[in-house]
Amino acid sequence: MNPTSTVVLVLAVFGASTVEMVEALTLVVAAGVTRGWRSALEGAAAAVVVLGVLVVAVGAPLIHYVPIDTLRVVVGALLLVLGLAWLRKAILRASGLKALHDEDAIFAATSAELAGDPAAAPARGRDSVAFAVAFKGVFLEGTEVVLIVVSLGASQHRLGIAAAAAGAAALMVAVVGAVVARQLSRVPENSIKTVVGVMLCSFGLFWVGEGAGVHWPGSDLAIPAFVGLFAVVTAATVVWLRAAGPSSVPAPGPARPGTPTPGRAVP
């Protein structure tokens, strides 16, 4: 495995983890602000521990007991499914055909729901509602990251590097979130998602072929070539769909100052 594909692996995992953890942070902050920080942070920490255990429990046996070619075909197919779905969503959002993920609105809705919850936060001890919301937010958002870490890490025998990249991204988001003490609504999620989708598709296609016995020209150098191919196709499709016109533009959400217009103002 040459350094180029390792760099692409790290970038893909780091980007995916950043996007998912930004979304998780929104729920953790909402739970912390409305119900109390201690329980929210405990819930988030518990989810991170469970996700870490999942990576080790699932990833290590995969590397040691599943034949590498079978593993690569299965992992490649999973990465392709995930990558194509992410890219499709990113294309529709960038074309203005699907609303952007709005962290501000999610934060407001979750906060309102938690504040109106009849189960009052206990003065002392753990608030189970805040714990559960933070745990579920981090766990559910992190599950896709675990899949990506295990898939990419196991197929390249780079589980440690992949897990470290995901951990670094989660730590970065947590630190930035703690510093600004709010959800990170200005992170260009759709742009990151597009880049990660391109990388997942590239790895997926590469591993499906390799696992099946196809020899790509240039071996690992095929991965950056696929990155270029998917990037060009994605950009061209966005331009095409924008030019084709909004045949199914969703109704815009409530406009607020500073809120990006769906599909356009990606920071």
Added chain:
Amino acid sequence: MRTVRRGARAFGAFWWDFLIGDTPELFVAVLAVVAVALLLRHHHLAAVIVLPVMTVVSLVASSLRGRRSGPRAPAEPAADPGPPSAGGTGASD
């Protein structure tokens, strides 16, 4: 027993949503890519051309299908945060 059943159902729902969700065409396309890769494993030149083309075509076709499928949910946030006590956070993307 009830907990096991509920867990199994949630596990199945996760994989269904992950693999198929609202884009079954992509799942079918990936299955086709895998099948063609296995069929063409001794015809490298054909595989090198056909596999990327199939993948790209399925992406573009699925995006077009998304454009034609009519207006979607007005805003994601409405469906995103789950109830605090049950259900989930709707953290699908």
